[in-house]
Amino acid sequence: xxxxxxxxxxxxxxxxxxxxxxxxxxxxxxxxxxxxxxxxxxxxxxxxxxxxxxxxxxxxxxxxxxxxxxxxxxxxxxxxxxxxxxxxxxxxxx
Numbered sequence: 001x002x003x004x005x006x007x008x009x010x011x012x013x014x015x016x017x018x019x020x021x022x023x024x025x026x027x028x029x030x031x032x033x034x035x036x037x038x039x040x041x042x043x044x045x046x047x048x049x050x051x052x053x054x055x056x057x058x059x060x061x062x063x064x065x066x067x068x069x070x071x072x073x074x075x076x077x078x079x080x081x082x083x084x085x086x087x088x089x090x091x092x093x094x
Contacts (some may be wrong), residue, residue, distance in 0.1 A: 005069060007036075015041050015061075015073045021048045023075060024058060036063045039073070052081060 007029050015023040027042040042058040043049035049058060061079045068074040 010039075010069070010073070013069075013071075013073050015039075015075055017048065017077050017080070018067055018074055019077050023047060023079070024049045026073060027058060030060065038062045039066065041075075041079075048080070 010026050010029065013026040015026060017023050024041040024043050024047045026039055028040040029036055030038045030040065039061045040058060041049065041061055043053055043056060049056075053059070059079070059081055061075055065076040065079045066073060067076055
């Protein structure tokens with residue numbers, strides 16, 4: 001059964017990757033033509049985004065990468081910025 005949720009209920013919702021890592025918090029929804037285009041996810045202390053992005057405030061995740069929403073939001077691992085994936089191993093080896 002499809003459950004409806006108000007967009008305002010999603011603000012401050014915790015976001016996790018499908019691998020189980022804490023990704024950040026929902027800050028805002030992005031609407032185009034009365035449809036959800038994406039979600040602005042805020043990087044918070046101890047989040048996966050904070051480890052990858054450092055001082056950046058967050059990322060925009062396309063709605064197509066959202067796998068599930070309920071008490072939390074689950075996004076695909078593909079929502080992780082590519083820049084962080086490439087830089088992380090290089091920083092560990094230097």
